[in-house]
Amino acid sequence: MTILKLKLDQDQLVEDFFESSHLIGIASTARDYQLCWQINRHLHTNFRVNNSLEITLTKKNRSYHFPVLDFHEPTNAVVHYCYNNHCQAEFLLPELKQIHFLWMIKGDYYQQEDVKKIVEELRHVPQVQLVSLLDIREIRNKMNLIF
Template sequence: MNKKVLKISFDYDFTLIGISAPTRDYRFCWFLNKELSFNLIKTDDIILLNKANEEIYFSRYHQFFEESEQDYFLIGNKGISGYLIPERKEIDFFLLIHNLNYQSERDALLQQINKMSITQTAFFIDANKLKSKENFLF
């Protein structure tokens, strides 16, 4: 009998910004809301299991813009006992954006985040090059 193998590939079609800002998630979210006129709201945490089968919680904030159909997610990279993306431990937060289609919009957003006093650095990340990219599928 022949075996059939099902290969699943996911689409990582979103803009991903890595942000280094050594502060608490709610404080950084407040700065984003204030400086960029966002209204990010705390939602359910992302829960992953580590190697010891212990749950690790990562904070998540969300805002949806109806007029442009853009979804913004601010996600913490550091949990109590692990990282959401372990290969990028220098990153404190990820800003994941669906439907941010124009390069000029992306560049302007990145520039605004870098101008914030609380931000040390912010930069674009290619999600396809991350080993743990499946952690962004929620």
């Protein structure tokens, strides 16, 4: 009997997951539900906690849970995700320790200029201290964002 071993092509998985995606970094001392409530009010989104998307990382024999909130636009095939980058003293993306939240926009509908407008609108949201457009190609721990 021959045993077939399947190997996951992580590079292809990452490329497929981040295809047609934009990533925004947000610094805020607010809790995730407080920040998303403010974003929902000011940008007319509908972020909600999605427990099935929660990301669990295990480090030093401890598990860290990173909540993910999502919002599906009803008129096009765009999904928005808001990741919490902090859990106790650990980070989902350790290379971005100054960023508390990550807003990912997935779908073909938004162009770079549309995302820049969202970044500008986010700067006016109470409890947002810093907003920046991130280059997904420069993030080392991309696999941590894949659920």
